[in-house]
Amino acid sequence: MKFDAVLIAPRQEEMTARGLWKNKTVNDYFDACLATCSDKRALTSISVGTGARTDLTYAELDKLADRAAIGLHRLGVGKDDVVCCQLPNSWQFVATYLGCARLGAVFNPVMHIFREHELNFMLKHGEAKVFVIPKLFRGFDHEAMAEGMKPNLPDLQHIVVLDGEGPNSFDALLMDPAFDTDPDRARICSENRGGPNEVCQLIYTSGTTGEPKGVMHTANTMYANLVPYAARLRLGAEDVILMASPMAHQTGFMYGLLMPVQLQASAVLLDMWDKDLAARVVEQENCSFTMASTPFLMDLANAVEVNGTDSSSLRTFLCAGTAIPGPVVERAHAVLGTKIVSAWGMTENGAVTLINLDDPDERAVHTDGYPLEGMELQIRGTDGKPVPAGHEGELFVRGCSNFGGYLKRPQWNNIDAEGWFDTGDIARADAAGYIRICGRSKDxxxxxxxxxxxxxxxxxxxxxxxxxxxxxxxxxxxxxxxxxxxxxxxxxxxxxxxxxxxxxxxxxxxxxxxxxxxxxxxxxxxxxxxxxxxxxxxxxxxxxxxx
Structure with missing residues (x-):
């Protein structure tokens, strides 16, 4: 696959000179984990439906990632090939992604809710070579769907089925223990790793164009967001990050998969949302941070209140996606004892704005925060000129975490001559630079x-x-x-x-x-x-x- 990430090269010199692009990939961060904390718990993967639980150290996860890389390599996956993954949050999702990274392959996560209508377009547009799916999830037969689609997808060579049977099973193709002694293991897992400015993630987002848009990200564009994000929230190696938001969303992928590795922290993954289980997990695993939309926050507060579980370890709950009603913040803070942080972002940029931990709770209710380091905002009126504080206008974003462009659709990149990205949102800013999203010009x-x-x-x-x-x-x-x-x-x-x-x-x-x-x-x-x-x-x- 040839990727047209035309928005990377024009920023490379400036972003590198300013230290905003760290020129590190997930492979570099994972190697650092192996060097300093290989025996530390990397993740706990919990299946809500079955109650199955898997705990993996960084060393154990490393072995599974190598297996995934060797298995994908044997399926013909190489540098710049696209691997589409529809798995729910799980250690298998993480190992598959890390395996792709070791091959220089591009990972394309897709939501488990998608069906033929969405997937036929995404798999064909992204030229996916391998499609990794669950056999069944939430009662739906993904294998039957994928097999029915395959004749219409000329680039799709293999379907890999988690919990499947026979030669197409995830265990047979990607987790064969014999891969551990493969004499070419070191070479396969190291010689074609992608660079920090090469596309490593393809993720689709809905918009106004009538078809999903393939957002291209590099390691530099994603970590340029993750590093200042973690710094503002004072997250570190001692944190335990709970992630129930799907990893096929940028929320789950960046802040539940990439960020824990970057911080050398631990992650707890839930494959679907269950408020009562989430409340117990917070208590039992000492979870200190999570990020999700407002309904998750409301559910968790209700579960903790009803069940009487201890949520004192949960220092921060970051809410994004919609405005947070004042009563929700007040109740959640009172019940959970947690700092509620508001934020705004997009698949194209990651979380762009968020409040400070020291800000009063009112800021979470009335604003969506202010920009992270390396990001600039501009609010323009109908004449195209910046508007004063307190006035609404169209929101434009420029900076280090902006994406590389839309795959095969550069005409939709919405970047002007000065590098400003048109978000399609309507916003206003107060005198302190905190913004509030007021609506959307996008349909x-x-x-x-x-x-x-x-x-x-x-x-x-x-x-x-x-x-x-x-x-x-x-x-x-x-x-x-x-x-x-x-x-x-x-x-x-x-x-x-x-x-x-x-x-x-x-x-x-x-x-x-x-x-x-x-x-x-x-x-x-x-x-x-x-x-x-x-x-x-x-x-x-x-x-x-x-x-």
């Missing part, structure tokens, strides 16, 4: 920190034989931040129900989390003179409870 909905690709869902619904016009907008939800509502105008003489919508989207194999959770059928939708639907008017209808 997306964020449901529990998961971006819903509105245009894509609308395009599918337009295919329904009874639908004449459709518009999807978000409406506030106390738990998830937002949910999606579809406004539909049926064709003359046709009928369209909520059940019809669900059945159709199921037939289209769209991830269920993207389905609108409300339907409003109308004879017409508010529109401009040119015919453009006025989505702000639809949002107002929902806010006002209009029928």
């Amino acid at each position: 997306i909905i964020i449901r529990g920190a998961e971006n819903i690709p509105v245009i894509e869902v609308e395009s599918l619904l337009f295919k329904h034989p009874s639908v004449a016009t459709v518009a999807i907008v978000g409406y506030p939800d106390e738990r998830l931040g937002e949910r999606a509502c579809a406004f539909v105008v049926p064709k003359p003489g046709a009928e369209f129900s909520f059940a019809d919508m669900q059945a159709f989207l199921g037939e289209q194999h769209l991830a269920k989390q993207y389905w609108p959770e409300r339907l409003e059928v109308r004879s017409a939708l508010p529109a401009t003179a040119s015919g453009k639907i006025q989505k702000f008017a639809l949002r107002n209808m929902l806010k006002e409870g209009a029928k």
Whole structure:
């Protein structure tokens, strides 16, 4: 695969000279762990459904990563080849990624909720050579889905199945103990490791384009975020990081996988969210930090309060994805005894802004923090010029953790001549430089920190034989931040129900989390003179409870 990460080279000299790009990869950080704390617990991997638990030291994880590298090498994976991984949070996910890093392969994590509709595009666009999946997860047969897709994916050569049987199983292909004595082990795991400015991660994000966008990151762009992030939060080797957010999201990947290795810390991974188990894990494993969206925080506070577990070790809970209601911060702080930190970021940049640990709690309620070292913000008015403090405008970001570009779509990179990235968000800044995200110029909905690709869902619904016009907008939800509502105008003489919508989207194999959770059928939708639907008017209808 040839990667067109055109946004890396123009920044390389400046970022290196300023010390913002450390020129280290995950291999360098992992080698440091082996040199100084090889017998320390690297991670604990817990399966919520089965209760299975695996504890691994850095030395043990090193051996498993080597096995994964040798197994992938034998499948024909080499430098710059793409390995797509749909595994839930687990030691197998981590070992697969580390194995890819040792080969110089590019790791492409995808959410476990994705189905044929999303995956057919991602696997084909990313030219994935290997697809690593669970046999079953949450009752869904991923193996059957993958095998059904394979004939339409010309680059896909191998499907590797965790908990599968036969020659395609994860254990047979990637974890064969015989790999430990392979005479070429050292050479395979070292000679083609990628450099810090080469693409090492391909991760898809939803946006306004109607198709997922392949975000390309290098070690330098990711660690340029992780180093100042950990410093602001005063995280170090003594911390135990709890991660239940999916590692196929940048939250789980960067702060649950990369950061613990960077810090020589320990991680505790949950493959799915269970608030009661999470509360027990915090107590039993002395977890000191976690990062997740607001619903996770609310759930954890409820579980600790009901079950009476000890959460005193949990010093910091970083919330991102949606604004944190004041009562949630107050209750969580009172119940958990935890500092609640607000933040804002994107897949393209990692966490860009966050408050300080010493800031008053009000800052977490009313702001999304201020930029990390190496990142700049600019809020522009409709004339393209920066606006004064307190005024809303379009948010632009520039700096060290900005991504390398969108794979095969450089025309969508949204970078101006001065290197400013158009985030698509509306924000304002106070006199101290703390920002507040006020809305989005992007046509997306964020449901529990998961971006819903509105245009894509609308395009599918337009295919329904009874639908004449459709518009999807978000409406506030106390738990998830937002949910999606579809406004539909049926064709003359046709009928369209909520059940019809669900059945159709199921037939289209769209991830269920993207389905609108409300339907409003109308004879017409508010529109401009040119015919453009006025989505702000639809949002107002929902806010006002209009029928």
